[in-house]
Amino acid sequence: MYNLLKGKRGLIFGALNDKSIAWKVAERASEEGATFVLTNTPVSMRLGNIDELAEKCHTIVIPADATKVQDLENLVTKGMERLGGKFDFVLHSIGMSPNVRKGRTYDDLDYNYLQQTLDISAISFHKILQVCRKFDAISDWGSVVALSYVAAQRTLYGYNDMADAKAMLESIARSFGYIYGREKRIRINTVSQSPTLTTAGSGILGFDNLVDFADRMSPLGNANAVECANYIITLFSDLTRKVTMQNLFHDGGYSNMGMSFRAMKIYTEGLEYRDVKVVKKDSN
Numbered sequence: 001m002y003n004l005l006k007g008k009r010g011l012i013f014g015a016l017n018d019k020s021i022a023w024k025v026a027e028r029a030s031e032e033g034a035t036f037v038l039t040n041t042p043v044s045m046r047l048g049n050i051d052e053l054a055e056k057c058h059t060i061v062i063p064a065d066a067t068k069v070q071d072l073e074n075l076v077t078k079g080m081e082r083l084g085g086k087f088d089f090v091l092h093s094i095g096m097s098p099n100v101r102k103g104r105t106y107d108d109l110d111y112n113y114l115q116q117t118l119d120i121s122a123i124s125f126h127k128i129l130q131v132c133r134k135f136d137a138i139s140d141w142g143s144v145v146a147l148s149y150v151a152a153q154r155t156l157y158g159y160n161d162m163a164d165a166k167a168m169l170e171s172i173a174r175s176f177g178y179i180y181g182r183e184k185r186i187r188i189n190t191v192s193q194s195p196t197l198t199t200a201g202s203g204i205l206g207f208d209n210l211v212d213f214a215d216r217m218s219p220l221g222n223a224n225a226v227e228c229a230n231y232i233i234t235l236f237s238d239l240t241r242k243v244t245m246q247n248l249f250h251d252g253g254y255s256n257m258g259m260s261f262r263a264m265k266i267y268t269e270g271l272e273y274r275d276v277k278v279v280k281k282d283s284n
């Protein structure tokens with residue numbers, strides 16, 4: 001514990017259960033001395049166990065659907081009342097694709113579902129920022145982080161319309177980062193995280209194989225949810241005040257790899273010895 005968030009107030013979206021990235025961020029933020037309010041949709045509050053987390057962190061849960069501006073206005077007002085001031089940090093850890101859920105592939109999208117994917121996973125970020133700005137709810141030098149994935153830059157089998165949502169999410173961070181930075185020195189970044197075993201992650205087609213492949217490709221291995229939370233804590237702290245409008249990869253090096261020995265090894269099985277020998281020269 002470093003007391004990195006001592007005296008800071010926050011708003012945390014997206015803790016569903018103890019696998020959630022937002023859950024780990026809340027636990028770490030509490031350990032680092034922050035006070036915050038938690039929020040999720042009424043349905044997710046019933047399905048998961050966010051109340052347990054609230055009890056552990058001595059806080060409350062204010063229900064809100066992040067696609068509904070009215071809910072967000074209520075949340076932001078009540079959240080500030082509860083904490084006795086503006087937020088120093090905000091976490092957007094929200095993602096859902098009805099197309100993924102219903103097994104609609106990218107070449108057979110349902111467009112109503114696509115609208116929902118974009119609204120929930122990307123436009124909600126804009127709505128949160130716009131509502132916070134309207135209510136002047138974030139302190140000067142505050143920090144806002146949203147969770148993204150490398151599918152915003154590169155095509156990955158099975159990630160479907162979430163790739164489009166993540167590209168939009170990262171763009172919103174840049175566009176709003178300019179406005180909020182210029183006006184109030186508020187920084188806005190996205191953290192592009194390794195595939196992580198959570199409820200949202202597990203919905204992706206072939207997710208276990210994706211986790212294994214990414215782990216083989218990353219020189220440092222996949223980053224887990226606690227490691228992701230630790231990184232986000234540094235972004236909420238005063239140690240990173242000039243970092244804004246960035247998409248920051250937190251993926252063990254995956255995003256800069258082309259092919260690794262550990263990934264290639266899968267394909268050498270069954271090859272002639274002379275082929276394998278070439279590969280064996282470099283075990284990195």
Ligand SMILES: NC(=O)c1ccc[n+]([C@@H]2O[C@H](COP(=O)([O-])OP(=O)(O)OC[C@H]3O[C@@H](n4cnc5c(N)ncnc54)[C@H](O)[C@@H]3O)[C@@H](O)[C@H]2O)c1
Nearest residue numbers: 014016020021044066093094095147195196198199200201
């Ligand atoms: N798990 C991974 O592999 C991975 C990798 C990179 C990025 N991410 C991103 O991390 C974020 C958090 O996901 P997670 O992996 O912790 O899974 P999770 O399922 O625990 O969290 C997703 C959250 O989104 C919330 N949510 C859905 N619709 C909402 C709405 N309308 N309003 C408010 N909240 C809503 C859910 O209730 C849930 O708490 C997402 O943006 C996800 O895309 C996940």
